[in-house]
Amino acid sequence: MWHRDFDPRGWDAVIIPGGFSYGDWLRAGAIAARTEAVERIADCIDRGIPVLGICNGFQILVEAGLLPGALLPNESGRFVCRWVKLVARDPRGPWLKLVEDGQVLTMPVAHAEGRYVAADPRGIEGAPRIHYLDGWNPNGSEMNIAGVGSRNGEVLGLMPHPERAVDRVLCPRGFEPSGRIIFESLASSLREGW
């Protein structure tokens, strides 16, 4: 869907995919966050429509103030593309409905600006979170944060790419296609609520 054609009516859920909106000029997600499409997404959130931001989508949500915190350049100063192990904490809401607390997930990351910083750690306390497992933090994120949701879990931002971890054939040795559960959660949520 081309961003200018986005009409929020009639959608059950919205996913802002990864990529490099506006070439990441200025800061990742900074320009996209100020577009009309994102204003319309903010309206969706007010109406309780599930919104997921993946990678650049997460950066846009944070830039737009729709999720707390900020995503800064990786500690290494370099882009990083690798598979990581994650653990879910306090999962809830449409995107994490089928995920259990403490469940380990594996997915790849691919970003240059993914170091999460929470202005106030209390802001994400109790909110659904995805952490990198110890030793798997690829970017120096505070508290190993890889993803964070709104308190009710209707809005979720993820630096890792669940859509790249859906088919087993794409998983390297030792990793599972656990991105699948995010989309299965949504399917179940839209059918039966969350």
Add this chain to the structure above:
Amino acid sequence: MPLSREDIEEIRRILGREPTREELAMFEAQWSEHCSYRSSRRLLKLLPEEGSRTRVLVGRGRDAPAIELFPGVAIVFKIESHNHPSAVDPYNGAATGIGGIVRDVLTLGAKPIALLDMLYLGDPRNPHANWIARGVVKGISDYGNRIGVPTVAGDTWFDPAFNKQPLVNVACVGIVDTKTLASVLRGPREGDLVLIAGNPTGRDGLLGSSFASKPLEDSDSDIAAVQVGDPLMEKLLIDAVTEIARRGLAKLIKDLGGGGLTTAISEVAADHNLGVELHLDALHTRQELTPLEILVSESQERMLLVVDESSLPEVEKILRRYEVPYSIIGRFDGSGRIRAFFKGRLVADVPARELAKPRTLYREARPPIEALKGIAPPPPVREPEDLAKAALKVLSSPNIASKRWIYEQYDHEVGIRTVLKPGYGDAAVLRLLDGSGRGLAVKGDANPRYTSLNPFSGAANSVAECFRNLVATGAQPLAIVDEINAGNPEKPHHYWFFDQMVKGVAWMASELDLPVVGGKVSFYNEDASGRQVKPTATIVGVGRIDNVERALPACFSQPRNLIAIVGVTYPELGGSEYLYAVHGIEAGEVPRPRPASELRAASLVLDLASRGAIASAHDIGSGGLATAILEACVCSGLGASVDLDMVPSRGIERLDQLLFSETQARYIIEVPREALPTLERLARERGARVAVIGEVRDSGEVELRSGGKRIASIGLEEAREAYESSLPRALEW
């Protein structure tokens, strides 16, 4: 390369008058080596254009070639060098190299699905070379990642010869259905429009291809010839142009690359026996430009589309939707001449054919004295007492060690096609997204040391290495493209290397039945003192995979599986990584190319793979058998025990020869025990030499045995450390 006195005479003769300034600039751009292959054309004819296994859909001579991967599905792929710009401005030089090669693939309406980077860099401990290396990788990373095309494979080499002048070879692979392909091959007719889409033209990269056609000078003036990339515009161009092509709205698409507007327009007109009337002032520009600047600017992210009047409204709608600026600057006619107007004034009027195809230059080739280094046996060296230590030394050499520091900076997964990712296989394997499970393998290879010691055999070995890397994933190799990086063609001692490399590629490609469907030549790779860098033949190959789930990794997979070696090992240490890393010697006869053995070994590996009788396969290349086994262990975390006495060999006198020889046409394969009878039967049928030499173990070590006893043991942790940490340590300080 400025025009020679003879060239100017020739131009006068063609025009029958004095050329205008604009015309001279056009000739200089188009007649540069970079654009017109004047010094190379004669030899490039030797490269085979056909192969019995391959349907070539578009051969050489276009911006990119196309081959059939499966019925109805074409692969477009091409290689390009950005050596000169990367020497002056590594970041932008490498980035715009990616941009250019992607647009070449776009010209056939193909969606770019993979990038490869073959980097021949200086000693990472040299500050200047280190700056170049980091800049080049960052340039590729920033550009490739931002346009959403995964960088999936490549080749990296470090050598002080490249301290000042690196070789930055990049390749792009695209995919297109044959119907779309046919629509962009229709070509222009009289009355069709010339539409330029993309970035506004600016003053950057003026005569850049001419700059790349002469040696580097240590001066600031070169910087103006380097272009600056805009990946966001490239991404929009990819989306817009693939849509225009898919809807059959363009009759021809061309990149405005080296030589800018002049090259693009003169080649199209000459190829189709047409002329064109251009109105340069109609072009969208970034600033006020003179007609001369418009004609030869190499501003990036611009493409030429040939559109007929009736398709124009739809094309304009698509371009506007993607916010891609464009202008219509002219119209084809039957005159055979390129007539360029600027504000109503005729500034250039030249015959297209003569402009596009300058006369071939005959260059003299003479072997230099230094070539003697490659025809003698290597000087004798002492066998190391500690073979484990020697093996680790080779494994940690930056040429062998893990390239993770580089490939993790590239998004190698975007597009969800990458089945075998960097670090897991000998080549990258990508799947089609049609749900059929079919796919392709791609890999790029070169060995600058081999080609500098023996350009003929070295180049032949590069073709063979690429072939093996594809085969090791279970892919049937289909075609290659080549990039020959050489010195100054005006110097017979440099040109000899070029001559020999082309012949080596041509010979091995013919023997392996691999068409060379496209390629590029880069001359003048010499530093300011006139010393050529190591002449290098880079090969990129594409193979077909019928079932990506069967794609073979290069990592061992299961304890208790057998390890077998395919091929016979000869004492061939000349030019080896072992001699270089352990003994500091770069000399000797390089391993002999063995096409017949390659074909036998490949047919065995492919047959076994198709029956599911192998679990992994790894080509034995740089660093020899010891390195191949250590790599297969490190990437899986599994150990191995290998009995060296079981390795089929001839003329081997010492264990270091056996462990580190770089004899061609060899693989190690991992075979489940129950598949052993199949292996033995097929080996007999194919006449390929195979021997079981050990087994995979969950032991945490690689054990080497000979004469019934353990002669060396390498701990897996130690090996991993050597393999993984060497490159980051060399590059980051």
